[in-house]
Each structure stands twice: as structure tokens, then as C-alpha cells.
Amino acid sequence: MSSSDQTASTSFNAPDCSQIQLNEHGRLHHFLTPQNLSKDILTEIMDVAESFSSVANQAVKKVPVLRGKTIVNLFFENSTRTRTTFELAAKRLSADVININVATSAASKGESVLDTIRTLEAMQVDMFVVRHADSGTAHFIARNVAPHVSVINAGDGSHAHPTQAMLDMFTIRRVKKDFSKLKVAIIGDILHSRVARSEIHALNILGAKEVRVIAPNTLLPIDAKALGVTVFNDLESGLDDVDVVIMLRLQRERMHGALLPSENEYFDRFGLTEEKLAYTKSDVTVMHPGPINRGVEMAASVADGPNSVVLQQVTNGIAVRMAVMTLILGQNRQVVGAE
């Protein structure tokens, strides 16, 4: 792993993935981060996702688009929820899926990440969906895989989580249509959040009017403004007149460190309640990547209330992942030869 990977975990210095994500025709080949991708590419992902949204309502929720392709869920960090969405997306595209939880397998034999990749690649798999606690792992793998293999980043340290960002963009577009009129506030642990980082990139690429982050200074990166956001330290001013609120999940293990006061105090200052929601536009959309800690990040009445689109986010997550898989592997398929 490169030295930049080591330092990326708590700083906001990420590997530059812009070159590697596109093939020579300018089409998506890996999906590691929205950063430096064009508005056209992100829009195409959402357009294809739109076409897949209807598949879920069919009696037979399956299309033969990726039949005969092999997709490996390579999870170095456990996440049943995220793994399940990728597995379902792949199966609904008729791909074969192999789930590998590395924490409990090859690693115990001392096999390196690269040997694992080389071996699976030799089994002629087509795509790795990679999740890892270290920033830069998906990028490292993408730089090292064979040309015919693609990588989707399913979350790497505090770096990026591009499909989560795109399912959120897709959810926002379905509700609000036009990004250019939107003020969006992201609330919570911005410093450690790969979701926040990818959302900020995506919102700026898609031309959101204003992207705000709201957090205590201890949970903000030093160079926050450089990301293209307005910084707020309190909910009242930060929520003023916003169209969309994106809550981040608070890792409870961080609560016991020096960065945060108690859960109660956090909820008092940054928890989203119906009272706090009054500062926003009345038709505000409330989002959360889940799972929600009710009473910590937000009140149950907000999480389950009329402005919340938390469950639509989950539904849209399948369609967006189907779209990314299809854009990447569907085009390769055309290059290699039709069925």
C-alpha cells in the first residue's frame, strides 16, 4: 500500500483516482470516488438507475444484463447491509456473486491483499466490490488489477463511498429535480466520514447551489473549506433555509474518545429534532445512510417522519448499484463480443 494510503485515514488527502476510473473511451471502468468525474458521468449513472427502478416493481425482478459475469464481494471490513445491497444488485442483473469475507479467511494464512487479488483475478472474475478499513485500498487494487477487471469501492477508510453518494444524489434528484437550486447541509462527523467526502464531491460536480457542513470543530477536517463547502458549528444557522439535510452516522466507538462529549450532549447540540427542523425549508428532505442511532443523530420522530427519505435511499441503492455495474461491465461486454 502506498504511503499516502497510510496518512489518508484521518486527513482528507486522498489518492487521485481521476485518471484510473475511465477507460480509453472515457467510459467508467472503475468506480472509486466521484471526485474528478464529470457531471455527465454522474448524470448517466442516475439515468441508468432510473431505468432500473422499474425492474423492482416487475413480477420478475431480474434482467439478464450481466449473465455469465462473476462479481466478487471482497469485504475486508464486515458490513452485512452494504454487502447485501451489492449482492442483490448483482443477482438482479443475473451475475454470479461470490462473497468473500477476508477477515475470516485468507488473511489468517498471511496472504497479502495483492496475492488475494491476483488469485481471484486468475479465476477470471470480472469485478471486485471492495470494502476496507484503510483509505486508498480500492484505489490500490484498481491500480494493480488486470485490464479486464473492474473495481467498485464500497467504502475505504475515511476516503470515499461513491455508490452511497450516488444513491443519495439519485434520491435527491427524484425529489427535488434541479441541483442548481439546492442548499444541502451535511451534519455530523465530517472528519472521519467517507460518505460526507463523496457527497461533497458529487454535490459540487452536479452544481448544487450551496453545500454546508455542520459539526463541532473537533469533527471537521482542518481544510474543510477547501472541499468547497460552507462551515457551520451550530444547527440553527447551518440549517437556515436548506432544502436537504444529510445526517451522518455517528460511530459510537468515537464517543469514548476525546473528540466528543457524551451522547446526550451531542444530541442536544447536533441531534435533529422537529424543533430544529423548523429552521429549514418546510419541504426539506431528510437523509441518513443508516443504520440510524435514534436519539443520537436524530429523534425517532424525524427519522420516521414525513420529510425522511431514509427507506427510499435503501431502495435507490439497489438501482444505483445495478446502474454502476451495468455501465462498467455492460460496455466491456460489448468490447469482448456479444452473446
Next chain:
Amino acid sequence: MSSSDQTASTSFNAPDCSQIQLNEHGRLHHFLTPQNLSKDILTEIMDVAESFSSVANQAVKKVPVLRGKTIVNLFFENSTRTRTTFELAAKRLSADVININVATSAASKGESVLDTIRTLEAMQVDMFVVRHADSGTAHFIARNVAPHVSVINAGDGSHAHPTQAMLDMFTIRRVKKDFSKLKVAIIGDILHSRVARSEIHALNILGAKEVRVIAPNTLLPIDAKALGVTVFNDLESGLDDVDVVIMLRLQRERMHGALLPSENEYFDRFGLTEEKLAYTKSDVTVMHPGPINRGVEMAASVADGPNSVVLQQVTNGIAVRMAVMTLILGQNRQVVGAE
């Protein structure tokens, strides 16, 4: 979870699932317990299972009945054997299957059962197969899922295990044809057995001539007779003239409590041996849900002897689970629209 769920685990007070199991057309929508279902419904399950029994003998053991459906095995309690039968049943119906072992995943993030359900439901799954150590969990989930999602109870605490009961009924019917002439004895830990409870309901609904339970008083519910059974405390009188003997699995962990003497003493009093079998009808059918503790619940010579149908029970379990899945999801499919 409702308060009744808490107390249900060792009493025989179960949630009343009768309302919720049928849809507005009186067709099976969830399968939580045989209790309060009609003889017609139970008979239909066996009839459809009969038609699936031949599938297993085909060269291609697969029918496209549930293609494009997603079935989630949601196991809060580990059971490879039961999970495998549901997985095989779903795959032979061409459904997509997702296995989720909750003990090792989302629960570790503190996500509640309801949030897990809501999230999976938003991924447009069609059916949950639920196993949980607490009585009432499947019922609780069924009461809370979206209308288009169905629940099969794969065992909840000491409450119910309806597919096990129905595969036993199906096995009995194949051998004995007519329930109205049958005396059936259930032997073992009636108090804690979800299998026993569901079998008693099913046998009474199907019109068995007599249902007996044979157990020491410490392993009988206080209100045993209210279940519609004759109670016996010794094998000799209990086995007299019976047509079918259903052995229950003895949970070894119970052996170390105050409820039971030693394994040897249990086997002496309640273990089924060839000598004890002499009390029954000569063509008696011997059943056990497996896995058998040979030398505890019964002698190896009985378990593997000519009257035992233990392996047929396993085979029939696939057909019965295919039948239940098809009755529930096949009819929904017709409502939503044909392929």
C-alpha cells in the same frame, strides 16, 4: 417486541396469529403457526408438496415458479440444517436467496430487529424466513412488514415451527393416508418444544383420532390437556396401540438443569428402544426432527430401523417448503401481473 413475547418462551401462551396469516382472499400470506388455520389450507400445502416431490427425481431439479423473487433467510439463531432446507427449496423454485446471520452482523451495530426488517424490505425482497430464539418474533415481524412482503416462521422460541410440523404431517399422510384413524404419540420435552406445539395443532386440525404426549411432568406445560392431547407419564401406557411415534430432540443444555435426571436415566424411562416399540402397533411409524442423539432419545437400532422415516422427513421438508413458498408467493405474483 410485545410483552407476550417475553413470557411465551416457557409458557404455552402464544400470540394469536390466525388473523394475520391469511390475505383478504383467505389465501396464505404468512406462515407462522398451523394454529387456527383450516384443514383445507393444511391439506393444500400437502397437495402442492406432493406435486413438488417429483421435481427432486427429475434430471433438472428446478422449476421457474419463483424466478425473480428474493427470499431472505434471516436467522437470529444459527441452524445450518434448517437454513439449508429453505435455501435449497428456494433455489429449486429459481428464487434468489440471501442468507443473513444476524447474530454476527447488524446486531453488532445495535440495529434493532425492526430497522433490519425495514431496510431489507426497502431492498424489495419478497419473503423473510425467520428463526429466532424468542417466541413471537416471526409474528412480530409479520405484523410490521409491508403488505407485499411475507414471513415464514422457521422456529421462534418455544412457540411454533410450522414447516417442521407440516413436513411431519406430509410424511404421515404419505405412509398412513387417513388421519382420522391415527393415534399419534409425541415423546420428550413438550414444555420447550415449538415442534411439539405445532404438531399438536396440525394433528388436531387434520382430525387425528388421538394425540398423546408422553413426558415427565417437569417437561410438560401446566395446561397440557388444554392443547387437545392425552397426557401420559410413562412409555408403556402411552405407546399402547399407537400408529405414529414422534420423538423430540432433547436439548442437552437442559440436561444440566433441575428439569431432568441424567441422560442415562432419561433414556431408561423415555428412550425409544425395540422393546418399548413392542407396545405400539406393529406397523408403527417412528419420526424425529433431527439431529438425533442416539442413545438418549432413542436407540440407534430404532433410529436406523425399518419403522423409522427420519430421512424421508428430511426429503419431504424440501417439498413442503417449496409448497409453502409457492402458495404464498405464487399467488402474489398473479396479483401483481404475470411474467
Next chain:
Amino acid sequence: MSSSDQTASTSFNAPDCSQIQLNEHGRLHHFLTPQNLSKDILTEIMDVAESFSSVANQAVKKVPVLRGKTIVNLFFENSTRTRTTFELAAKRLSADVININVATSAASKGESVLDTIRTLEAMQVDMFVVRHADSGTAHFIARNVAPHVSVINAGDGSHAHPTQAMLDMFTIRRVKKDFSKLKVAIIGDILHSRVARSEIHALNILGAKEVRVIAPNTLLPIDAKALGVTVFNDLESGLDDVDVVIMLRLQRERMHGALLPSENEYFDRFGLTEEKLAYTKSDVTVMHPGPINRGVEMAASVADGPNSVVLQQVTNGIAVRMAVMTLILGQNRQVVGAE
């Protein structure tokens, strides 16, 4: 398990599987060991594997040969790498695959191996792929399964690993064509290696000119020569003029016993370096079953160098496993009846 199984783990006394592996037509029914199989059978496996090699290069890497068949990966010993190759092979043949890791499931209920087999068999599965730490387990299961069920040994103790041996034979044949001209050296822990044993059998059956083993005496079976090999204790003489070098994986847990000096000393004496490679023929082929301990069994420059076919071995492993599954289950299918 038979008493020979107990003693087989470190001696080279293996069960005689020759009778049981073929059906009454002389066709492969189980694949437990290459020992005592004919040259024709081993050649047929490689010929069929050759035809499957092209499947991996198709846009749709899937053939419907085993549609409707159920293959159970029954792993009593964890191995993600091996399990994945069998799972991929089965899926590319369109079979349904069930993964069962016994260490974490039925065994905890005290169920015996035989009960596990009987139960799965009753679910009408077609094939078990078995891996177990005890020599003879696959053979024991093959002797006890129902006539319509087949067993592939995916590694049993120190006895056999026939698909690994055959993928190595297939890899050698693709590079070198004619076995009768080849000198092959196997280097490492011959004593404990099921891979070595199966390779020695296969090479001798296929008519290799000379099979050598190179190891310290502590890692050689007492009756090594009886296996049909030439024994060497040093690399220099053992590598002289060989065409193929097969490295074995060194189990690091063995390093702490009395059998071996330190890793460094082992590498000095038996590690394959570019200097050592100079003793061989210039077009030598270097193989390793993986995962490689670089700097222990061989230098990274050799493992990743021009003579290494380590990744081709992995690729060929899929084709060979597809071939074995097809030869066994494809012919059964014809007996039972066509689709």
C-alpha cells in the same frame, strides 16, 4: 471413521480408493485420489478441462451442463481459496451451490459426520465437495453415501488432493505437452503434503520420465522411495536438469516444531532463488499451489518471474474442476434421463 484414518495423518498409508472411484461402466463416480486410476481417465479429465478453458474467455462464462444439480461444498476445514474455485466451477456449469462450513455449524450440536451426510443426501443433493483435516474422510463419506451421490475430495489430511494434482498436470501438459520426456522435482514438506502425494501418483500414471522429491529427511516419509520417486536432500543435485519444479507450501505452524530449523535456514537450504534455478533446464516451469510464502519457499523474483505459472495454475483449477464435475454428474444425468 476407520482406524486407518487415524494413523494415516502422518504416515503415507492411505485407504485404497481404487475400487470405489469408478462406476460399473468404468466411469468416474467419485474423485478421491489419482492413485490407481488409469492414464485414460486422467487424460480425459485434462481433455474436458481443455474444452472448458475457452468458456472463461466467452462474454457469458456459463454453460448449462449441470443446471438443476445441487453441489454442496462441505468444508470441515476452512479454505476460502479452494472453496471459491469449486463454487465458481459449479456456478459456471449452472449448478446450484450450497456452502456449509461444518466447523461452525452442525458439529456444535454433536451431529456426526455420517448424520450430516445422511441428512444432506436426503435433501437430494448430487455431489459433496469435501475438505477435512483427517486423512480418509472423503473416502469414508464416499463409501457411505447413497449410490446417486458423488464425492470430490478437496483435500483430506495428508492423504490426497486430487483436483490440485490434476490442475497441475493440466498446467504441465499445456506448457510441456509430453510427460514421457519430463523430469519433475517436488520440493518441500513431502511428509505432510496431500498435494505432493497426489502429484506423485498422477505423474507416475501419466508416465513422467522421472519424479524427484527434494526435502530434509525430517520432512520425508520413511518409505518415500516406495512412492516411485527419486529422493534428494539438497537442491543442487535435485534440481539438476529438471523440466518442472513444484514447490509445496510450508505450513508455518510446523516451523515451531522440532521438524524444521528457522524460516531463514529453511530458505537458505530449500528456498528457490534465481541462483538455484540455474541448475534446472533453462525453460523450467515453476509451480506452487499457493498461497506462497515469499522468502520462505521461494524468492519473490522467482514466484513472479518468467518461469512461474502460478497464476495459470489458478485459472486452470477452474477448468479442471468443471471437467471433473461434468465427467461425474454429466454421465449420471444421461442415465437418469435427459432434460
